[in-house]
Amino acid sequence: GNSVTQMEGPVTLSEEAFLTINCTYTATGYPSLFWYVQYPGEGLQLLLKATKADDKGSNKGFEATYRKETTSFHLEKGSVQVSDSAVYFCALHSGAGSYQLTFGKGTKLSVIP
Amino acid sequence: DTGVSQDPRHKITKRGQNVTFRCDPISEHNRLYWYRQTLGQGPEFLTYFQNEAQLEKSRLLSDRFSAERPKGSFSTLEIQRTEQGDSAMYLCASSSSGTENYGYTFGSGTRLTVV
Numbered sequence: 243g244n245s246v247t248q249m250e251g252p253v254t255l256s257e258e259a260f261l262t263i264n265c266t267y268t269a270t271g272y273p274s275l276f277w278y279v280q281y282p283g284e285g286l287q288l289l290l291k292a293t294k295a296d297d298k299g300s301n302k303g304f305e306a307t308y309r310k311e312t313t314s315f316h317l318e319k320g321s322v323q324v325s326d327s328a329v330y331f332c333a334l335h336s337g338a339g340s341y342q343l344t345f346g347k348g349t350k351l352s353v354i355p
Numbered sequence: 356d357t358g359v360s361q362d363p364r365h366k367i368t369k370r371g372q373n374v375t376f377r378c379d380p381i382s383e384h385n386r387l388y389w390y391r392q393t394l395g396q397g398p399e400f401l402t403y404f405q406n407e408a409q410l411e412k413s414r415l416l417s418d419r420f421s422a423e424r425p426k427g428s429f430s431t432l433e434i435q436r437t438e439q440g441d442s443a444m445y446l447c448a449s450s451s452s453g454t455e456n457y458g459y460t461f462g463s464g465t466r467l468t469v470v
Contacts, residue, residue: 276458285446288458331397341386341411343459345397
């Protein structure tokens with residue numbers, strides 16, 4: 243079946259530090275890959291996506307590249323801000339007749355001034 | 356467009372009681388999804404509707420759980436004879452046909468606490 247594995251958190255960084263959150267996946271076919279962000283007390287928001295191999299998704303300074311050879315979709319940001327403190331979820335949609343998203347467990351990021 | 360709305364935001368119930376949650380999707384979205392999220396975990400898929408038809412159900416959706424979308428607009432999720440293990444955030448999401456590769460729009464969720 244499909245699965246998503248994210249690096250364990252929590253992650254604590256100082257403001258302006260470089261961020262990497264690792265995500266690897268197992269899926270049938272050619273999935274679409276997503277990063278969602280959940281701010282405290284809010285629902286999940288789509289942060290970025292990639293629908294095919296070598297695609298790079300980007301938004302709000304965050305980037306992730308769909309690496310088929312390593313089945314990975316690592317999230318990166320060059321300089322984090324306090325406002326980036328949230329829980330980040332990697333997810334995949336495999337298609338193949340199913341409409342469900344498969345999520346990782348989430349990585350909590352705290353950015354301190 | 357007010358996004359995906361869920362009601363109530365919080366629900367505290369005694370074990371054994373029935374509860375019902377409502378989700379109003381984005382009006383032009385014909386697909387609706389329910390997910391459950393427990394503390395420290397990612398959301399887990401429960402069920403999916405296309406218009407009024409329930410097309411996919413997870414094994415997580417036990418006999419005590421039932422979901423409906425009677426007119427293809429809002430949806431309800433009912434849990435009968437609640438158990439403490441049902442305590443979780445219940446998330447609703449919606450999308451339009453053919454846009455799943457672009458992600459879903461999630462509501463803020465209903466947090467259920469069973470005491």
